[in-house]
Amino acid sequence: MRNRIAITLVLIAGIFAVGCQRGPLPPSQAEQILQGEHKLRKMAERTDINSRISGSFFLFVGDITGEVKTSVSVKFAWEMNDGTYAISSLPLEKIRVKLDEKATTPTIKFRWVRWDRPRSAAQVQTLMDYYVSYAVVTVRESDWPIQVNLPLNSR
Secondary structure (H helix, E strand, O other), X not given: OHHHHHHHHHHHHHHHHHHHOOOOOOOOHHHHHHOOEEEEEEEEEEEEEEEEEEXXXXXXXXEEEEEEEEEEEEEEEEEOOOOOEEEEEEEHHHEEEEEOOOOOOOEEEEEEOOOOXXXXXXXXXXXXXXXXXXXXXXXXXXXXXXXXXXXXXXX
């Protein structure tokens, strides 16, 4: 009985020691591309209208349904960590703006989630779609014009 307890304690201590020796995980391919602040070259707003219609009929009875969805996205060119520029887009609701009068060049910084299953980073837009939670654009207030169109402003 004492031998079993001793063997069990040795096994638990060995597993604990091996677990403690692991260093931090190496950065994923997504992390290597997305980390840091990146210079922005151009930004443009884009509105997409997606419509869908479907129907089914049986003899004289039928049903037709349809929907129209409008989504606004932001398309931008940003400098990657290897010095090349990529063109990507994110939905407007994933863009946050930080006004900083000291900013000489507009920058973008991504906040992403780490996925357990590695995804291919061959297409940068795939990273935007699956990894990026939101992006922070840092810009001077003079470079970000105010365009607030509320119902109260149109009177």
